Amino acid sequence: xxxxxxxxxxxxxxxxxxxxxxxxxxxxxxxxxxxxxxxxxxxxxxxxxxxxxxxxxxxxxxxxxxxxxxxxxxxxxxxxxxxxxxxxxxxxxxxxxxxxxxxxxxxxxxxxxxxxxxxxxxxxxxxxxxxxxxxxxxxxxxxxxxxxxxxxxxxxxxxxxxxxxxxxxxxxxxxxxxxxxxxxxxxxxxxxxxxxxxxxxxxxxxxxxxxxxxxxxxxxxxxxxxxxxxxxxxxxxxxxxxxxxxxxxxxxxxxxxxxxxxxxxxxxxxxx
Amino acid sequence: xxxxxxxxxxxxxxxxxxxxxxxxxxxxxxxxxxxxxxxxxxxxxxxxxxxxxxxxxxxxxxxxxxxxxxxxxxxxxxxxxxxxxxxxxxxxxxxxxxxxxxxxxxxxxxxxxxxxxxxxxxxxxxxxxxxxxxxxxxxxxxxxxxxxxxxxxxxxxxxxxxxxxxxxxxxxxxxxxxxxxxxxxxxxxxxxxxxxxxxxxxxxxxxxxxxxxxxxxxxxxxxxxxxxxxxxxxxxxxxxxxxxxxxxxxxxxxxxxxxxxxxxxxxxxxxx
Numbered sequence: 206x207x208x209x210x211x212x213x214x215x216x217x218x219x220x221x222x223x224x225x226x227x228x229x230x231x232x233x234x235x236x237x238x239x240x241x242x243x244x245x246x247x248x249x250x251x252x253x254x255x256x257x258x259x260x261x262x263x264x265x266x267x268x269x270x271x272x273x274x275x276x277x278x279x280x281x282x283x284x285x286x287x288x289x290x291x292x293x294x295x296x297x298x299x300x301x302x303x304x305x306x307x308x309x310x311x312x313x314x315x316x317x318x319x320x321x322x323x324x325x326x327x328x329x330x331x332x333x334x335x336x337x338x339x340x341x342x343x344x345x346x347x348x349x350x351x352x353x354x355x356x357x358x359x360x361x362x363x364x365x366x367x368x369x370x371x372x373x374x375x376x377x378x379x380x381x382x383x384x385x386x387x388x389x390x391x392x393x394x395x396x397x398x399x400x401x402x403x404x405x406x407x408x409x410x411x412x413x414x415x416x417x418x419x420x421x422x423x424x425x426x427x428x429x430x431x432x433x434x435x436x437x438x439x440x441x442x443x444x445x446x447x448x449x450x451x452x453x454x455x456x457x458x459x460x461x462x463x464x465x466x467x468x469x470x471x472x473x474x475x476x477x
Numbered sequence: 478x479x480x481x482x483x484x485x486x487x488x489x490x491x492x493x494x495x496x497x498x499x500x501x502x503x504x505x506x507x508x509x510x511x512x513x514x515x516x517x518x519x520x521x522x523x524x525x526x527x528x529x530x531x532x533x534x535x536x537x538x539x540x541x542x543x544x545x546x547x548x549x550x551x552x553x554x555x556x557x558x559x560x561x562x563x564x565x566x567x568x569x570x571x572x573x574x575x576x577x578x579x580x581x582x583x584x585x586x587x588x589x590x591x592x593x594x595x596x597x598x599x600x601x602x603x604x605x606x607x608x609x610x611x612x613x614x615x616x617x618x619x620x621x622x623x624x625x626x627x628x629x630x631x632x633x634x635x636x637x638x639x640x641x642x643x644x645x646x647x648x649x650x651x652x653x654x655x656x657x658x659x660x661x662x663x664x665x666x667x668x669x670x671x672x673x674x675x676x677x678x679x680x681x682x683x684x685x686x687x688x689x690x691x692x693x694x695x696x697x698x699x700x701x702x703x704x705x706x707x708x709x710x711x712x713x714x715x716x717x718x719x720x721x722x723x724x725x726x727x728x729x730x731x732x733x734x735x736x737x738x739x740x741x742x743x744x745x746x747x748x749x
Contacts, residue, residue, distance in 0.1 A: 222536040227499035233562050240566035265492040268501065269595065281565040282599040282617075289559025289617030290505050290553040294512035298615065306605060320554050324540065327554040327688050333578055333604070341569065344616060345554075345561030364741065 217241045224261075227253060232270065239301045240359050241279040258349060283426060297430055298330040298344070299420075300464045301413065302348070305332040305432070308457040312450055318421070320429070321359040324348050324375060329430070351391050352380050354398075354406040354418035355431035361399030362420060362428025366394065403455065405446055414436045419458040424466055429441045434456050492607050496533075499525060503533045504542065504556060512581050513551040527540035560617060569702055570602040570616070572736045573693075575603040576705070580729040584722055586708045588729070589614065590693070591632040592701070596647060601702070623663050626670075626690035628680040634670030634692060640667065648688025655680045666743050675727065677718055685710045689718050691730040704730050 236241065242250065249260040262278050263272065265271035269283045292298050305316045315333045320327040325347040333342075350356025350371075360368060372388050385391045398404035403419045410416075418433035431450040434450045441450075506522040507514065508614075514522065520530040534550050537543035541555045564570050569590065587605045588699045591598040597619040622628025623644075644660050657663045670676035675691045682688075690705035706722045713722075733748060 207642050220535045221534040221539055223533055224494050224496035225500035225536050226540055227692065228494060228500065229542075232559050235562050235566040235573075237565045237568065240568060260492040260494055261497060263492045264497050265747065268498055269724065270501075280566055282567075282594045282601060284563040285560040285599060286512070286616035286619075287504050288503065288557040289615065290507050291554060291556040292615055292617065293509045294507040295554075296512060299509075302605065308748060322554045327557060329554060329557070331575065343561065343564055345557035345564065347558075353663055419555060419675055 211392055215342065225360045227251070227257065227266055228261045228264065229291070231258065232280065233266065235280045241277045243277060266271060292329065292344065295329065297421075297465065301330050301430075301432065302328075303334070304457045304461045304464070307332060308332075308453055309334060310442055311453050312434055314434050314441075314450065315342075316432065316434050316454075317355070318430050318432050318461075319353075319355045319359070320431075321350060321363075323349070324371060326353050326356045326359060326431070337446045342354075348410060349375075349378070351375055351377060351378075352384055352406065353433075354404040354412040354416045355433045357395050357404040357406065358402075358420045359396040359428060360395045362422075368392075380410055381408055382410045383412075385409060403451060405443055407443055415441060415443065417454055419448055419451075419454050421458055421461050421465070423462075429465075433459065444476050480701060488728040489537075495588055499523070499529065500536065501541050502534045504552065512609065513549045515549055519550060525718065546610065558665050564601065564616065567601065567677065569693075569737065571600050573702070573704065573733050574604070575738070576604060576729045576733045580604075580706065580725055581606060583725050584706055586706050586713075586722065587614075588628070588704065588706050588726075590702050590733075591625075591627045591631070592703075593628070594619070596643060598625050598628045598631060598703070620682060621647075621650070621652075624682040625658055625705075626676045626688045627705045629667050629670040630674075630690045630692045630703045631670075631700060633669045634694075635650060640664075641724055652682055652685045653680055655684075657681060676725060677715055677723075680710055681714055687713060687715065687718055689722055690693055690727050693730055693733050695734075695736070701737075704733065 211411060226327065230251045231247060232393055233394050239246065239250065244259055244262065245253055247262060247444035248255045251258060262271055265275055271278050272280055272281050301318045307317065309332045312332055317328050318330040320381045326343050328342060328346045331342060331344060350360055360371065372392055378388055379386060385394060403417060404415045407415050415438050416433050418431045420428040421430040421432055423429050432456050436446060436450065489511055502523045503519060506519055511518065515530055516534065516604065519534060520527045523530060527591050534543060537736055542553055542647065543550050544553050573590045577590065581604045585606055587604040589600050593598050598612060600616050600618045603614060603616060622632055644664055647657055651658060657666065676688060677689045679687050686707060687710050688705050688707035690703045692700040693702040693704055703725065704749045706726050708718060708722065
């Protein structure tokens, strides 16, 4: 999962409310490695003074987002409300989920929908199969776009100028020995995804994991999201994916597009 | 879904950071009914002045949580990071998910895990089947505890004093003609859930929806979460649920408890 801080926010406006930024930093400081922290640990993790960290933690306790035993602090499930505000307002996850479920019942592999946020794909809907992956993927999980099939179809929907800006700033990390390691090869893969209307990525994000993705387009033809199916490499060859998984995936993408149009909703409540 | 504002936060400490509260209010103002709002609409929805709403919106734009076309504002998927901070730090969803998947593959009905937050159950993990419910349930969805099977097993794990305080303050809304309408009947149902180790709720949350839930306990015996299976009333009688769904549900709950113990994790990083 890529670090969100890798995408720097735009320059601060004069109206910037620093307390809000710091409070959100405190929420994001909690992680699987640090599910519970003392005041000092929160201060260290956020770079805040102890006094400031204390004010934000106590405010979050008052608001019900954090709980404490007096010494340790941990997030409460109320924090989910914040992400839920996005999921429920976006509309897309709700529209897509029944189609993902039908697709998963058909192909017996996990399927997800993601959108582009900065230079990452972010999962907004997911139907897993019962096979356990080494990577735990949830709604909200982020991966660098260049290493994923959904990222490539999402990037193929960007304007040439946006794509070139992305290619100029992207740092390609070798997540596996197969990860694309040149900007030219990445550009070619994205262009191919755009012209053929799908992308297969072969173990570039994680060893042993292959996936195929298709774009979800709004009525104007803009790529608003991507849908994928992933499979285990030892069991499913690239040719298997193309023959067995791609056709049902493209059919599911088309059904999602139809339903989005009927619902009059996409991920974009206004043109971006 | 119950309104979060129904559970009033505790009295404000002197260290309370009002800007943080207001910024979080702005995030929560977006909804399926209002996925995109103008400045005036956000001010109206939050009770903030236009000037204040503008400062918070622009700060959220700077931080990447909100996007704007200059006139309308909408949340970005970055907001999911906040909920993800909870999900990843809680540990429980990750541990439970493979067991939910196995259970759903076995019984062909949707299964979820929830925890108690205030007087609501909040879904923290869910594996749906391909049948579409009239209620869309996601991770982060909240329902009043009294009307759900998970709520009753969760309430059965509270101390007698906590339970009586809950019963003294709860307002029972008739969500369907079947919803429990007396505190005495609710207390009896919760006590039965505690003594038998499971609860069935028959169309009290939604007409046509039955569900059965079991507690997930930590090694000290405390109820840290609940796991359920839900089914359509016309197809599945209460007796069907007891005979066909309850045994695999109890087996899944036991497996989740074992894995939580092995992982050394529960929803509570410290005793509550």
